[in-house]
Amino acid sequence: MIHIVTSKNRHLYARQLQEMHQLRRLHFIEENGWTDLKVVDGGEVDQFDDDRAVYLLALGPDDEIEVGLRVRSTLDGCILTDCFPHMIAQGVPPLNGPEAWEMSRIFSTHAYRKNRRGGRRVAEAFLAAMEVAHAHGARRLVGMVDMRLYPLASNIAWDLKLTGLPAPYAFGVMAGVYAPIGASEIARLRESLGGLSAAGYEVEDEDIALCGDFQGIESQFLRASAAVRPMVDMDEGPHAIAAAAALYAYFDGRRIGQPERERTGA
Structure with a gap:
């Protein structure tokens, strides 16, 4: 089960959200060396960590975070289109606006990678992202991926597409990506995960x-x-x-x- 954390139920996840921001600092700044990110109270945050952000969290047996992912409507902003427009080729469908939700800040913890085989919970987080975005009328998920991780991301049962040619950035080589979402795409990914009827749940x-x-x-x-x-x-x-x-x-x-x-x- 992937926990869907919205502005309505964040009061239930105070500990996990603090842990999530700290893990983002550890993963993106300390391990990956991204020096242009902001740290507040020990955790990494950016302008998209607002009331519209939806956090998708896979929890372990002690309610600790194993996998984290943020999704958000692109109606008022999108990292890919706002900050990296040169990564988008002509002919790509709209990557912001009412039809698109952005996925960002995906990570898994050392403990999860050490003690669990495969990336099932990561795939479940992406499925939950599709479910949430589709429920709000979106037709595609958009995001960015470091090319070192592209084989893993493309190995999931979704139709992941590049928005353009990969290009260097300050910390490696990356590409913009998008994945169509609809009833058939969600059904396909659910089937690949053993016939799940749903991956995400919004606790009340x-x-x-x-x-x-x-x-x-x-x-x-x-x-x-x-x-x-x-x-x-x-x-x-x-x-x-x-x-x-x-x-x-x-x-x-x-x-x-x-x-x-x-x-x-x-």
Whole structure:
């Protein structure tokens, strides 16, 4: 499960968000040597860490961050188009505006890379990004990738495309990228990850009240979303079955599956 952290539920993730910014400083500044980034209170931040930013977090067994990714509407700004327009060739579809969301600041921790094989949780984070952007009416994700990581990014079951030729930047060689998103693209990536019905979930206060903590929510999410066996056959008590059914009702098209305007009636 990938935690979808928005301006509405950030109060539930104060510890994780502080950790995320610190890990971004460690990864991008200390390890990658990006010297043009800003550090505030020990964490890396930029102008896109505002109320419109959505953070996608994969948590470990102690609620520590294993993978982090930021997605955001490009209606009022986009790193790729605003700062690196020379990376965009003619004929590329619009990379900002109502049809595009930007993905940025992707990282995984040393502990995750050491103790887990493969990049499944990274792929789940990208799937959650597709789900969130698609739910808000976007048709593509855009971003930038260092060419050292391009083989890994392109190995995921999505149609990742270059926006133009790779070019040098201060810390290596990079390229702009975009990936179309729609029902079929999301279904394809879900199928590649074992037939997931969803990757991301936006936790609310009532979820904490129902399940107790993040680990309880993740457990019920897995029960609700992975069709391993019928729920009534689970070796669980009535309370656990009811909790799983209630959680399934939350994410099965009622929140992340519909744009905000449809869910609220606005």
